[in-house]
Amino acid sequence: DAKTTQPNSMESNEEEPVHLPCNHSTISGTDYIHWYRQLPSQGPEYVIHGLTSNVNNRMASLAIAEDRKSSTLILHRATLRDAAVYYCILISVKAAGNKLTFGGGTRVLVKP
Amino acid sequence: GAGVSQTPSNKVTEKGKYVELRCDPISGHTALYWYRQSLGQGPEFLIYFQGTGAADDSGLPNDRFFAVRPEGSVSTLKIQRTERGDSAVYLCASSLGVRTGRNTGELFFGEGSRLTVL
Numbered sequence: 001d002a003k004t005t006q007p008n009s010m011e012s013n014e015e016e017p018v019h020l021p022c023n024h025s026t027i028s029g030t031d032y033i034h035w036y037r038q039l040p041s042q043g044p045e046y047v048i049h050g051l052t053s054n055v056n057n058r059m060a061s062l063a064i065a066e067d068r069k070s071s072t073l074i075l076h077r078a079t080l081r082d083a084a085v086y087y088c089i090l091i092s093v094k095a096a097g098n099k100l101t102f103g104g105g106t107r108v109l110v111k112p
Numbered sequence: 113g114a115g116v117s118q119t120p121s122n123k124v125t126e127k128g129k130y131v132e133l134r135c136d137p138i139s140g141h142t143a144l145y146w147y148r149q150s151l152g153q154g155p156e157f158l159i160y161f162q163g164t165g166a167a168d169d170s171g172l173p174n175d176r177f178f179a180v181r182p183e184g185s186v187s188t189l190k191i192q193r194t195e196r197g198d199s200a201v202y203l204c205a206s207s208l209g210v211r212t213g214r215n216t217g218e219l220f221f222g223e224g225s226r227l228t229v230l
Contacts, residue, residue, distance in 0.1 A: 043223055
């Protein structure tokens with residue numbers, strides 16, 4: 001599986017945007033970029049995914065570099081509830097299932 | 113509720129005992145996954161079922177770990193002769209199993225079963 005690299009932690013102030021980077025320099029053309037997050041004492045939850053184009057949903061935006069070797073998850077206005085570990089994961093469209101391989105993720109701290 | 117349900121939420125056992133952890137997936141989800149998460153680490157894949165069969169069990173650490181899904185719905189993770197190193201949160205997830213059209217194939221996780229082996 002292609003690997004991803006994320007910073008260990010980031011801090012943000014409440015109601016400010018948060019930009020979470022992810023490097024995936026060995027990504028292949030059939031890999032989707034998925035983001036999950038894990039709130040304290042809960043299981044991970046899906047945030048967003050994309051292939052080539054930037055994507056928006058009610059939770060976040062995903063900006064994908066033109067060469068696809070990196071991407072950025074954008075939380076437009078951080079709230080205290082967004083404090084979580086955010087995981088960037090590649091999933092091949094050729095894979096039989098959606099087996100997720102988690103790295104260490106980025107722990108986001110939101111300060112009031 | 114409509115989410116993935118895991119029982120028990122907490123289990124404390126003694127070294128050497130046998131443990132069963134249950135997962136009730138979202139109705140209609142054909143794919144089911146088990147993960148294990150140690151403190152401060154990301155979840156680690158154990159096994160993936162498509163229907164009743166284990167499609168990928170490459171993450172099971174050794175033969176003390178076994179999982180079943182006899183009717184393609186509820187799954188049980190079984191751990192024999194538990195060791196202190198088995199202490200972790202065991203997470204279950206389910207998904208529709210195939211990615212078609214707008215279906216993201218996203219996984220829906222339960223809240224986990226915390227296992228403590230004394």
